[in-house]
Amino acid sequence: MVQDRSYGGQIATYTYKLSIMSNHELYLQGLEKAKQKDYAGAIANFSQVIQLMPFDAEAYLQRGLAYYDSGQILSAVSDYTEALKIDAKFVEAYYSRALARVALKNLSGALDDVERAINLRGNYAAAYNLRGIVRRKQGFIQDAIASLKQAAELYLQQKDKENCRLCLEQIKQLQPPAKVAVQPQNSITTPIISTKDYFTQLLDKAEKGDTREAIADLNWVLQADPQDAQAYCCRGVVRCKMGNYREAIADFNQALLLKFQDAIVYRNRGKARALLGDHQGAIADFNQALQMQPQDALIYVARGNVYRAMGNYLGAIQDYTQALQIKFDDAQAYYNRGIAHTLLEEMQSAVEDYQRAASIFCEQEDWDNYQQVLNSLQKIQTTYPESKKQKYNLLRQKLLRLVGGYWEIAQRLIDQKQDYYPGKPDEWYLQKVIEDLERDRGR
The missing domain is CATH 1.25.40.10 (Tetratricopeptide repeat domain)
Structure with missing residues (x-):
C-alpha cells in the first residue's frame, strides 16, 4: 500500500x-x-x-x-x-x-x-x-x-x-427426597445419612450400585472445600459400601477432627471396625452413638449383630429386643433375633421371630428379604422339625402320662428296647415304647 x-x-x-x-x-x-x-x-x-x-x-x-x-x-x-x-x-x-x-x-x-x-x-x-x-x-x-x-x-x-x-x-x-433403601438382613449396620440434600442423593446412588460415580462426586466436593466434614462422612459411608473399610475409617476420623460430632459418624465407623474384626472398637463406637441417639433402633440392631458375631447371643437378643421396643415393626430386628435364638437352639422362639419378620417384609413387598427369611425358616423346619431337647421332653412327658407318672416303669421299658435295638437315638426308644403302649391299649 x-x-x-x-x-x-x-x-x-x-x-x-x-x-x-x-x-x-x-x-x-x-x-x-x-x-x-x-x-x-x-x-x-x-x-x-x-x-x-x-x-x-x-x-x-x-x-x-x-x-x-x-x-x-x-x-x-x-x-x-x-x-x-x-x-x-x-x-x-x-x-x-x-x-x-x-x-x-x-x-x-x-x-x-x-x-x-x-x-x-x-x-x-x-x-x-x-x-x-x-x-x-x-x-x-x-x-x-x-x-x-x-x-x-x-x-x-x-x-x-x-x-x-x-x-x-x-x-x-x-434433588428430590431420597427413598430409604432396604438394607441386607445380615449386615452389621446400615449407612445413615437421611438429610434431603445432595449427600442423600449420592448415598442413594451408591446404594443402587453407582459407587464409583458417587466417590467421584464426593472427591470434587472435597476439592472445592477440604473442610467439608459431612462430605468426609458421606465418602466414608460409600467406601464402606465398596468394601474399603480402612479408607472409610480414615474419612470418619477426618470428619470427627473437623468437629462433625454426630451419631452418624460413630455408627458407620462402628460398622467398618466390625467388618475388619475389631469388635471391641465397634462396640465402643456404637455405645458412643447410643449416648447421642438413645432412641435409634438401628444402632441397637447394629450392636446386637456385633454381639452375635462375638458369640454373646444373650447380649445380642437384648439389643434386638430393645430395638423392637423402640420400633415394633422392625423386620430386621426380628430376623436377627431369630438368628440369635437359632444359635442358642431356642427353635420355637426363632420360628416366631422369623414368621414375624416374614410377615412384615411381605406387607412391605420386600420380596428379596421375604424370600431370605422363608429360606431360613425352611432350614430350621427341615433340620430341626422341633428342638431336639424340646422333642425329647415332649416324648418323655407323654410316656410318663402313659405309665401313670412312674418313671421307673418307663425306664425299664426303655432299657428293654435298648437291649433289643442297640445304638438308636434316645428319642427313638421313647417313641418306640410309646407306640407299643398305645397299641396295647388300642389307641
Whole structure:
C-alpha cells in the first residue's frame, strides 16, 4: 500500500489517530461510569463511541450491559444482537443476550444463545450454570442438574470456590427426597445419612450400585472445600459400601477432627471396625452413638449383630429386643433375633421371630428379604422339625402320662428296647415304647 505523504494525507492520519484516542477515552469513561452505577452516563459514552466507530462490537456489548443493569432489557437485547451482527463468534454477547432473554421469559431463545456460547467456548462455566437455570425453568430437572454439575466442575478447575459452592447449593435444591433403601438382613449396620440434600442423593446412588460415580462426586466436593466434614462422612459411608473399610475409617476420623460430632459418624465407623474384626472398637463406637441417639433402633440392631458375631447371643437378643421396643415393626430386628435364638437352639422362639419378620417384609413387598427369611425358616423346619431337647421332653412327658407318672416303669421299658435295638437315638426308644403302649391299649 502506497502511503499518502501529502500534507492533507498526514492531517487525515493524525485526525484518525486522535479519533481512536478519543474513542478509547470515551470507552474507559463509560466502563468507569457503569462501575459506579451511573448507567445513563455510561450509555451516553458508549453511544458516542458507537457513533464514531459503528463497527465496534465491544461498545455495543458494554452499552447493552448498561441497558440491562438499568432495567431496559429490550434495548439490551437489541445491542447484543448488533454486536453479534458484527462478530458472529462473540461468546460474551451470546451469553449476555441469553441472560436478557431469561428476564424476558423467552426461554427457548435463551437456551439457543447459551448453547451457542458453550459450543464456542467449551469451558465457559457461567454458560453451563445459566443453561442449568434455563432447563430448570423449563422443567427438565435432571438436565438442569447435569449442567449445574458441569458448571461446578469447571469452576473448581478455575479455582472459583464460591461459584462452585453456589452451583452445589442449586443442585441440592433440585434433588428430590431420597427413598430409604432396604438394607441386607445380615449386615452389621446400615449407612445413615437421611438429610434431603445432595449427600442423600449420592448415598442413594451408591446404594443402587453407582459407587464409583458417587466417590467421584464426593472427591470434587472435597476439592472445592477440604473442610467439608459431612462430605468426609458421606465418602466414608460409600467406601464402606465398596468394601474399603480402612479408607472409610480414615474419612470418619477426618470428619470427627473437623468437629462433625454426630451419631452418624460413630455408627458407620462402628460398622467398618466390625467388618475388619475389631469388635471391641465397634462396640465402643456404637455405645458412643447410643449416648447421642438413645432412641435409634438401628444402632441397637447394629450392636446386637456385633454381639452375635462375638458369640454373646444373650447380649445380642437384648439389643434386638430393645430395638423392637423402640420400633415394633422392625423386620430386621426380628430376623436377627431369630438368628440369635437359632444359635442358642431356642427353635420355637426363632420360628416366631422369623414368621414375624416374614410377615412384615411381605406387607412391605420386600420380596428379596421375604424370600431370605422363608429360606431360613425352611432350614430350621427341615433340620430341626422341633428342638431336639424340646422333642425329647415332649416324648418323655407323654410316656410318663402313659405309665401313670412312674418313671421307673418307663425306664425299664426303655432299657428293654435298648437291649433289643442297640445304638438308636434316645428319642427313638421313647417313641418306640410309646407306640407299643398305645397299641396295647388300642389307641
